[in-house]
Amino acid sequence: MSDSKARIAILGASGYTGSELVRLLLRHPRVEIVALTADRKAGQPMASVFPQFAPFKLPDLITIEQVEWSGVDLVFCALPHGTTQLVIKQVFESAPHVKVVDLSADFRLRDAGAYEQWYGHPHQALELQQEAVYGIVELYRDEIKKARLVANPGCYTTTAILPVVPLIEAGAIDPEHIVVDAKSGVTGAGRSAKENLLYTEVTDGMHAYGVGSHRHMAELDQEFTKAAGRTIVPSFTPHLIPMSRGIYATIYLKTGAGVGAEGVHRVLADFYRGEPFVHVLPLGQVPQTRFVKGSNMAFIGVIKDRAPDRVIVIATTDNLVKGASGQAVQNMNLVLGYPETLGLEQIALFP
The missing domain is CATH 3.30.360.10 (Dihydrodipicolinate Reductase; domain 2)
Structure with a gap:
């Protein structure tokens, strides 16, 4: 990326991993949150769902269908398992330039048979399943840097x-x-x-x-x-x-x-x-x-x-951090060519 800020969308922002992404990205110097989606809470301000964000200027929650993909560089999918496959497929069809970090389990398994065995239905985006890179940075750093779709691992x-x-x-x-x-x-x-x-x-x-x-x-x-x-x-x-x-x-x-x-x-x-x-x-x-x-x-x-x-x-x-949203931001940094630790320097909260 150039010195301009990357435009970020978070799908499923009303859940715990979605709110954790917002918490981390609000202090990230190289990104701008341009879209937040939540199906049942669409139309509400983010602060009405998570009051800790009241002091910050954030876009209101909208439906996925309302996202203007031409104005998005990277999307985090914090949607329930089984729902992300078709969403990401549709995103790539309408906006091939977009990068995706998926926090669900939908693209973590490389083998289509294993996915069907464990999740009870055939995978609905097999070509993307084969393309996805498993997102443990410490093991797949080089592959992640070149990825269009990163499958964020489970906690x-x-x-x-x-x-x-x-x-x-x-x-x-x-x-x-x-x-x-x-x-x-x-x-x-x-x-x-x-x-x-x-x-x-x-x-x-x-x-x-x-x-x-x-x-x-x-x-x-x-x-x-x-x-x-x-x-x-x-x-x-x-x-x-x-x-x-x-x-x-x-x-x-x-x-x-x-x-x-x-x-x-x-x-x-x-x-x-x-x-x-x-x-x-x-x-x-x-x-x-x-x-x-x-x-x-x-x-x-x-x-x-x-x-x-x-x-x-x-x-x-x-x-919620290294097991989900923090690791997702770590993956985002690699995909966008940013320093890997950017926005993730928080020290543990104790006591």
Whole structure:
């Protein structure tokens, strides 16, 4: 891009990831938000949906059909899964110049059969599915820079893939023995009203869900298999815990012969040395969700297990930032040729 500001549209701005995009982009020096859409809340000011934006000048919410695509350079799609495929297809048909960062799951899986298996219907934009680049910057930076369509990964998968893929590629662990035990804050389920997300249903307890069948398994299968060069099927169980935001993944791994926790830590520390948003803690130090809340950081800790051939890796991210909107802005920066950290320098909010 030139020195002028990129014109940004956010589809689905009335949800949590949409509002998080607005929060981040309002302080981004190289973009201008020109369109915000929300189906049921079209016609309302953004501040009536999210009062924290009252001091800022933002466009009113409109429908997707009302967006003037000729005046948009890049669009973030923060729409529900299954609804984005046709929307993006129509956007590209009417405005081929537009770049897209999609925060839904619609373009994350490269295999059409896998998509149909996990999501229950055929993909409706197969040619775009093959074009999409999986948007974990630390693994696909060069491909993202050239992409027209970036598939922003899921929050659980980002938190698990960042520590595990480098270890698989380095041969430091046995990829047949990967167990991901992950917890999420309630915002990971979206903003729509659901009985199981009521305060009395969530507070003072914790429960697993999607046990043995959560759709994020497909992303783990895809990325771990690619890293290993053979089919890998990890164990993954998500849990809902009573906090607003955050992902906490405790990952149990079996190391290669003679590697141990020290070797695992060395691989991760070397791999992420110089990365602005992935921080590997000193060996034995345990990360906490509060270390990353509100930031685009991922913290990774490596802890020795009792058995010399086992290691525990703990990773944490903010599900709305590095797990969604922050990573989306990181992808946008690459696609538009901006410095990768631009607009994402926030330090974690603690206490």
